[in-house]
Amino acid sequence: MNMDPVSILEQEQFAQLAKVRRFATGLLILMAVIYIIAKRYEVAYPWISLVRAFAEAAMVGALADWFAVTALFKHPLGLPIPHTAIIRKNKDRIGASIANFLEHNFMTRDVISDELRDVNFAAAMTVWLEHPDNSRHLARHLAGAIPALLRMVEDEDIGQFIQQRATAALKEVQFAPLLGELLAILRAGGQHQRVFDHVIELAADALDHNRPYIRQKIHDASPRWLPRSIDEKFFERLLEELNNILDEMRDEDSEWRGRFEIATLDLIDKLKTSPEYEENLARMVRQTLEQKEFRAYLIQLWHDIKERLMRDAGEEDSKAVLRLEQALTAFARALEQNQAVTEKLNRWIRTFATETIVQRRGEIAELVKRVINKWDADTISRKVEVHVGKDLQYIRINGTVVGGLVGLFLHLAAMVLG
Structure with missing residues (x-):
């Protein structure tokens, strides 16, 4: 069975997210185990207090960041704590913000013109059409549409x-x-x-x-x-x-x-x-x-x-297909040899694409907004978590390490001052 490329990508991202999440959670558990052991032997071995201080602060940092990351997508431990499950509760506002951001920051005339300025559409089309299989395939599609068009006309x-x-x-x-x-x-x-x-x-x-x-x-x-x-x-x-x-x-x-x-x-x-x-x-x-x-x-x-x-x-050796294929190939070769026409075609395509997108950017933004509004809270929460959750899990890992280092530094400072 063929799968949707988007679904395959999301599955890969979810697998990566789960892997990093397990690592961050495992690091938290490791710090808890180290803290218990260090606490147990701290009296006998005073220097272990440094390890205990690091593990204790690391647990605090890890738990704080776990709460912050989890609160974005759901209620931590299922408890309806205020200002948690932020994405679920604000999905419509998030959709409107994303649509507005796209409309006014990505789909502007200056941005699109800059992005398309160096794109050589004519050269890409020429290379594609000069390949016999491509020109023949396109010619067959064009010729295949002829009977349907003719039947529509009395x-x-x-x-x-x-x-x-x-x-x-x-x-x-x-x-x-x-x-x-x-x-x-x-x-x-x-x-x-x-x-x-x-x-x-x-x-x-x-x-x-x-x-x-x-x-x-x-x-x-x-x-x-x-x-x-x-x-x-x-x-x-x-x-x-x-x-x-x-x-x-x-x-x-x-x-x-x-x-x-x-x-x-x-x-x-x-x-x-x-x-x-x-x-x-x-x-x-x-x-x-x-x-x-x-x-x-x-x-x-x-x-x-x-x-x-x-x-x-309908014939296998259709003259229409042959002539269309020859015309497409000749067009590609003529286009390749005429730099002035190539530049004009590129300029026309860039202008057309830019004006089309700019004139319809409001409709595109509204489409983004409508799609997000149609998603339920679980869907949008899952999609956002799949796409950015991996990086957020690294925040938990960093919080664990940084928290431990801060705790170790404070413990050392207390020992020096004490």
């Missing part, structure tokens, strides 16, 4: 949520200027010319792959009396001219490219400045979002994604 609710959120968010977006800025960025990088080249190649491929179809369409449109050879010559001439135009368009200095450049600049300018363009684009987006077919598409898309995620999460 497909219809997702579709409605996406539509509502998208509609609300897109109402605030100015599409034309945004598209204009995007085109301007693409133009600045020469991407629009690559698009132009791609369109030319698509047209050339279309001509090449559809030669039979074009030939047949020309033949179907020609008069019946026109010879087939003339149709063929017209077809060949048409394709030749179209290919020549495409070759001309491929030239970097062609007039076609110049016109395309001017048209691109004109479109960018109108997208950025024309209210008409903005109104037309916004209307197209709204109409798309309002269509039932679009909502049905969103629901079906979500359903497909959900099914794939749930099916993948």
Whole structure:
């Protein structure tokens, strides 16, 4: 059976307490035995008076400290002597004092900030995540939570949520200027010319792959009396001219490219400045979002994604687990190599931890107070005695020795003065 670590610790502390208590009690009994023997032979051997004086004073010191230590936790010998069993009688006040002490001396912003200042949370997290077993274990836990989260969400609710959120968010977006800025960025990088080249190649491929179809369409449109050879010559001439135009368009200095450049600049300018363009684009987006077919598409898309995620999460070689593990490892390595991000993360964690504890220190202190108030008198007395009783038993031992030495000193003084 697994035992609570706290219970195991308390058992060990109680064993140590019992051991020291037996020693202190045994020392008291030893002093009593020495006192009786010394008292018996003191007349025959006068020097034994020194031993008797030491043992007598040691017993007094031991008994006084035994009474003081016992009075903290219980009534000595079961007698209801005033101002004894102090902890039992004042457990609520003690709980309130401990809670107040913790709140105002341990959970302050200065104390917590000082304690966390040198803690490198990011480094500890990096070292932990870089270990394959740890990153894999965390990835499996994260992926394992996916099915449960997905089952909580209804497909219809997702579709409605996406539509509502998208509609609300897109109402605030100015599409034309945004598209204009995007085109301007693409133009600045020469991407629009690559698009132009791609369109030319698509047209050339279309001509090449559809030669039979074009030939047949020309033949179907020609008069019946026109010879087939003339149709063929017209077809060949048409394709030749179209290919020549495409070759001309491929030239970097062609007039076609110049016109395309001017048209691109004109479109960018109108997208950025024309209210008409903005109104037309916004209307197209709204109409798309309002269509039932679009909502049905969103629901079906979500359903497909959900099914794939749930099916993948249950597989032994889950791609989600693999990707999460790779992402966690990559994150740890990137964090290790970027000192600036590490410092920012540490600073954020320290600030978050400090503010969280400080803002809730009253609740934490109240929790300590409530827990102690719920304990009965025997429980709190036992817990306090287990944790500090060992040291208190050493007070009894010290009291025995110091008391004996004081008694011996006083006896010697009396002999000198007498």
